Amino acid sequence: MHSFAEVEREAITAVFRINNSFPTPLSAAVNHETDTSNGTRYISISTVWSQVEHTRATRLSFSQSWTLQCDRKSVLQCLPPSPCTHTNRELLNSYSPSGTYQAVISQASGRQYLEVWSSSGLQTSLDLTALNVHGAVYEDGNCPYACLAWTASERRLLYVAEKKRPAKAEAEPPSSPPPAFSSSARASPGEAFDDKNVYVEDWGEGLTGRSSSVLCVADLDKGDVTVLKNVPLHTSPAQALWTPDGEGVIYVGWFEDPFRLGLKFCSNRRSGLYHLDLQGHLENLTDWSITGQSVSCPRLSPDGRWLVYLKGEVFGPHHQCLSLQQYDWQTKKTSVLLDVVKRPKPGEFAGIYEALPSRCWSADSQRIIFSSARGNYKDLFVLDIISKRVTRLSDTSEFGCWKLLLVHNDLLVVSCSAPNCPPRLRVGFLPPAGGEAGISWVTLNDPSLNCELEWRAPELSPAPQEENVQFSGLWIGVLLVKRVVRDRSKLPLVVFIHGGPHSQFCAEWIPSVAALASLGYAVLMVNYRGSTGFGQDSILSLTGNIGCQDVKDVQRAVLYALQDDVTLDPQRVVVMGGSHGGFLACHLVGQYPDFYKACAARNPVINAATLVGTSDIVDWRYSSIGLKYSFGQLPTSEALSLMLERSPIIHAEQIRAPVLLMLGAKDRRVSPHQGLELYRALKSRHSPVRLLWFVEDGHSLGSVETQADCFINIVLWFQQALKLK
Structure with missing residues (x-):
């Protein structure tokens, strides 16, 4: 017979698994399009999804295809989808411009392969490991490097990989002394001394082992791979695409000199935009004189004339509002399409805060479609490059989050979700300019949710005495998710705080939040001042004010929710968060010791002074307290x-x-010794504390097993503190 504790754990596990098992669409591509004599088109869409499989504690990827019957303006109907196909060995995949071929970079038994498939089967297979011209291919979807691009002729492919390191010298030491150190040489670590113990820099948390990248071209006719030469010294190439004529590449180069800082989730790293032709001639498309610029996401228009990319500042807040730049391929001139939005008007476009999708142009090369944060929402927008007018395409009455996956000949493929609605795939055609609001959307899948949840997303102003004098009039975002209450019962409140700090809780499907709400908790998520989606002024307002302004914002939001919603129990309030969210959670239980009944913190910043020498983003440790950073900072x-x-x-x-x-023992962003510092301080004072140590996890604690274990322990911790059954 099971004990009560075992049954309780099993019940919590079951609820979490249900809410965490809904598939999430990652990407979409059009792989076939057929026109008929009566004007009807048949468009085949291939999608890639991720789904958690709890029995094996793994994430599975699979593909699924839909065929759409369309006219020139709308989707008439969707034919039944194909069966799902397992794609876990695939690292990257890309359909050729005509849809005739699919390129796949896969991995099996420790080897990497480039395969090209057609309707007739396998056409080409290159053993990239055996060719031995580069290291591992960059494949991670969160990596700011990865690409797999076809030329228009469909005979060459472009991708990014780790630079090949020279073989270590055997036995005998060199007869001549090693060359002197040189700050200008782009030698791979180990070239100078052939010593396996030489330290190799990489790009920090989540990018361990990724140090210096190279641009690789696979020639399908010759069956070989070439590494492009003349990449500037001290830059790592990334995010590459072909020029309109297919005889050169455009890419982003991340600066390695004088040393690398953490790159993941940081849009403030110095970089340039380059054009390199296949003869080795290099052209810098960005201004050499501007040293404080960060560029990303180059995207060419279908007619090949316009190149757009995102641009931000170096250092300062590690994630900021970005401007959209336009480069004219004919005149070689750059102009600003969308500037940084300092202070958005209520309900209007609030700026660009995330990467552009790889396909984002309208068919006529006159409009750009993208997703971005807006307050408590993530919306879909279209920009007219002539009028520079931005129009919102999404409707937040049903879905709070719209993520653009693909634009193909004005067909839009988007993923939509809400706190009470798992991701749905939707398609629709972009209307002519001026009529964008009239999109007719068709939903391709319909996941069902058993628990009846409700949510709302108000915005509120800080208390008058808590206004930021330099940036007054800013807003605090609030998201409240809970079960529908039909009696007089009071719900315990979980205050959930995001990390970053320059990130956002948007009104999307979050499995852990839905699971908490299904278990009977109300969940309050707070977008304190400094969160993305509220303008650059809001982001800048937090620099120099961490541990003060953000703490007060969260407490203000909690008091507002308790006063506004009679179903919440003010005597049963707990708090949780990760990274900077953990920093704030620990601040709250310290600054308001009688208010919060329990705290759960994932990899929290506890002592910024002891963290400054151990974090991969040491620049933020200075910026956060209002100090300017330079590489030589002591x-x-x-x-x-x-x-x-x-x-x-x-x-x-x-x-x-x-x-x-x-x-996470492998956390490189916030050292696990931060949490240990608080653990020892609390233990020495006999204050109740428990520590979970995950040997193989990093900052995100993102493995399937760890996520489930954390959720179960959080719920049990809260239930024990609140004396719940």
Whole structure:
């Protein structure tokens, strides 16, 4: 017979698995299009999805295809989808411009292959490991490097891989002394000394082992792969695409000099935009004189004339509002299409905060379609490059989050979700300019949710005494998710705080939030000032004010929710968050020790002064307290004192709520010793604390098994503190 604790754990696990098992669409492509004599078109869409399989504790990827019957303006009907096909060995895939071929970079038994498939079967297979001209191919969807691009002729493919390192010298030492150190040589680590113990820099958290990249061209007729030469010294090429004539490439080059900082989730790293032809001639498309620029996401228009890309500032907030730049391929001139939005008007476009999809242009090369944060939402927008007018295409009455996956000849493929609605795939045609609001959407899948959840997303202003004098009049975003309450019962409230801090909770499907709500908790998510989607002023307002402004914003939102919603129990409030969200959660239980009944923190920043020398984004440790950063920065007693003053460790003596800490031993962004510092401080004071240590996990604690374990332990921790059954 099971004990009560075992049954309770099993019940929590079951609820989490249900909510965490809905597939998520990752990408889409049109692989076939047929016109008929009566004007009807048949368009075949291939999609790639990710789904958690809990029995094996793994994420599975699969593909599924739909055939759409269309006229020139709308989708008439959708034919039944194909069966799902397992694609877990695929690292990258790309359909050729005509849809005749599909290129796949796959991995099996430790080897990587480039395969080209057609309707007749396998056409080409290259063993990239055996060719041995480069290291591992960059494939991660979150990696700011990966690409797999076809030429218009469909005979060559472009991708990015790790630079091949020279073989280590055997036995005998060199007869001549090693060359002197040179800051200008782009030698691979180990070339100078052939020593396996030489330290190899990489790009930090989530990009371990990715150090120096190369551009690779696979020639399908010759059956070989060439690494392009003349890439500038001290840059790592990424995000590459072919020029309109197919005789050169356009790419982003991330600067490696003087040393690498963490790149993942950071849009403020110095980079340039380059054009390299196949004869080795190099052209810089961005201004050499501007050293403080970061560029990303180059996208060519279908007619080959316009190249757009995103541009941001170097250092400062690691994620910011970005401008959209336009480069004229004919005149070689650059202009600003969309500038940084400092202070959006309520309900209007709030700026660009995320990557452009690989296919984002309308068929006539006159409009750009993209998704971006807007307050508590993620919306779909279209920009007319002539009038520079931005129009919202999404309707937030049903879905709070719209993510653009693909634009193909004005057919839009989007993923839509809401806190009470798992992701749905929708398609529709972009109307002519001026009529964009009239899109007729067709939903391709319809996942069902058993638990009846409701949500709302108000915005509120800070208390008058908590206004930022330099940036007054900003807003705080709030998302409240809970079960529909039809009696007089009171729900315990979980305050959930996002990390970043420059990121956003949007009104999308979040499995852990839906699971908490299904278990009877109300979940309050707070977009404090500094979150994305509220304009650049909001982001800048937080620099120099961490541990103060953001803490007060969260507490303001919690008090507002408790006063506004009679179904919430003010005596049963708990708090959770990760990274900067964990930083704030620990601040809250320290600054308001009688208010919160329990805390759960994932890889939290506890003492910014001790973190400054161990984080892969050391620049943010200075920017966060309002100091400018440079590569030669050395800590001063004044800076360290200010970092300590803004850290939750100074409130450890006041913490009375039970604290659950979840730490990844391989975290390179926030060292796990941060959590250990709080753990020891609480243990020495006999304050209730528990620490979960995940040996193989990094900052995100993102493995399937770890995510489930964390969720179960959080719920049990909260239930014990709140005396719930």
